[in-house]
Amino acid sequence: MQVKSKKENNVLIVTFQEQRLDSALAMEFQAFIRDWLDEGNMSFILDLSEVDFIDSTFLGIIIQWLKEVRTERSQKSEGKKKGDLVLCGLGFKVASLLKLTRMDRVFTIYSDLTLAVQTVTTNQV
Amino acid sequence: MIAENGPRILINFAGRRKETRLLGRVMTVLTEHLGLSKQICFELELAVVEAANNAIIHSCGDDPAKQLELELSHQSRQLTIIIRDHGAGMDYLARQPKPIQDNPTVEDVSVSGLGLSIIHQIMDEVHYSSKNGTNTMTMIKWLTGREYDSTPAEKT
Numbered sequence: 001m002q003v004k005s006k007k008e009n010n011v012l013i014v015t016f017q018e019q020r021l022d023s024a025l026a027m028e029f030q031a032f033i034r035d036w037l038d039e040g041n042m043s044f045i046l047d048l049s050e051v052d053f054i055d056s057t058f059l060g061i062i063i064q065w066l067k068e069v070r071t072e073r074s075q076k077s078e079g080k081k082k083g084d085l086v087l088c089g090l091g092f093k094v095a096s097l098l099k100l101t102r103m104d105r106v107f108t109i110y111s112d113l114t115l116a117v118q119t120v121t122t123n124q125v
Numbered sequence: 126m127i128a129e130n131g132p133r134i135l136i137n138f139a140g141r142r143k144e145t146r147l148l149g150r151v152m153t154v155l156t157e158h159l160g161l162s163k164q165i166c167f168e169l170e171l172a173v174v175e176a177a178n179n180a181i182i183h184s185c186g187d188d189p190a191k192q193l194e195l196e197l198s199h200q201s202r203q204l205t206i207i208i209r210d211h212g213a214g215m216d217y218l219a220r221q222p223k224p225i226q227d228n229p230t231v232e233d234v235s236v237s238g239l240g241l242s243i244i245h246q247i248m249d250e251v252h253y254s255s256k257n258g259t260n261t262m263t264m265i266k267w268l269t270g271r272e273y274d275s276t277p278a279e280k281t
Contacts, residue, residue, distance in 0.1 A: 020149075023178050024142035053149065055174050056243055057182075060236030067231055093167050100168070100246060101239065106231050 001028045005036070009121040012036055013113070015047040023057035033065050042069055042083030045116045049089030054097055066107065084108065088116035131159060131199030140181045140191035140212070145174045148195055152206075155197055159204075165272045168247045169204070175240035176208045176262050183220075184260050185212035202268040206248075207261060214260040217253040 002017035014036075018025065036044070046062070048054075054062075066085045088110040090098070098104040110116035136151060138144040152173040156166040177195065185191040196207040222241040226233070245251055250265040266272075 020146055022142070022145060022174070023182065024145070053170070053174075055145070055171070055178060056240040057178060060239055063231070063234055063236050067234075070231055092163065093170075096164065096167050097171065100171075100225075101243065102225055102227060102229050103234075106229055106234060 001025050001032075003029070003032060005032075007041075008117060011043040011045055011117070011120050012041045013045045013047060013117065015049075015113075016051050019050065019052045020054075021051055021058040022053070022055040026057045026061055029058070030061060033061070037068065043120060044069065044083075044085040045113070045120055046085065046087050047089050047113045047116075048087060048091070048094055049113065051094055052091060053093050056101075059097060059101065059103065063103065063106070084120070086110060086116055086120055088113050133198040134196070136195045138177075138193050138195065139189045140185035140187065140193055140210070141189040142178065142181055142187070144193075145177045145181070148177050149174045151195070152197065155199075156204075159199060159268075160274045161268070161272050162274050165266075169206070169266060172244050172247045172264055172266075173206055173208075175244050176206070176264060179215065179240055180208050180210040180212070180260070180262065183215045184210045188212070202270075204266045204268060206264045206266075209262075210260050211258055212260065214255040215253070 004015045004017060006013050062085075069083055069085050086108040089112055090109060095104070098107065098109070110119065132155065134151065134155060136148065138148065149170045152170045153166055156169050161169070173195065177193070180193055181187065185193065191210065191212055194207075194209040196209070198205045220238055220241060222238055222245045223235060225242050225246055244264060247266075248264040249267045252263040254261050
């Protein structure tokens with residue numbers, strides 16, 4: 001699975017270099033998430049600009065990841081907002097999936113990576 | 126303008142998750158050929174992928190030796206998608222889809238059964254049967270006219 005990650009001001013930027021994020025990649029990607037969480041990362045930006053299609057299995061993993069980050073966050077910081085998982089660079093199909101499942105109301109979504117980085121890293125300070 | 130009675134496509138595929146990529150592409154080629162809108166093309170691609178995932182994972186236990194079938198047909202403004210497998214089958218009644226909530230919170234989102242919920246959200250009819258060792262999911266989309274390309278895809 002092709003995925004890049006880099007840290008910027010306590011935020012891990014995850015860039016997928018795959019056109020389809022689906023059940024065939026789901027288990028492999030769960031290992032990446034586990035490693036990032038074990039390293040203590042709590043704030044994530046998912047850059048989906050190269051992704052054309054996501055299925056429900058992969059979306060489920062991202063939702064589970066969001067739940068974990070927010071649960072950890074509320075336990076460790078007594079409800080203060082210190083970490084999150086936001087999405088950016090959504091193409092037509094990915095945006096449609098989020099709208100269809102109403103996940104566009106659960107995730108914070110930015111139009112592009114630049115805006116996401118500016119907003120999220122500013123909130124980290 | 127599309128013909129009243131369109132193509133019928135039958136594909137055999139292995140019980141391997143990667144196969145859903147090919148099925149999704151085939152679905153897109155067919156729906157674009159029928160002149161459906163970008164939004165409906167995407168939704169039908171997603172429905173096929175989700176149904177195939179369910180059959181591969183839950184009925185065939187991720188066994189690449191198992192053979193499955195996808196049948197696509199278009200007749201009289203009815204698009205029918207059938208996935209057949211010969212695995213253990215699904216307890217479809219026990220897996221009744223939860224309706225997708227309008228304003229979910231992250232706490233109450235359940236990722237289990239999301240694929241089936243999506244299928245029911247997209248399709249007009251969904252039927253499941255297990256008979257003589259063959260499990261069949263039949264999904265029907267009625268194409269009443271607004272699904273065609275003259276209707277712009279919904280803005281996101």
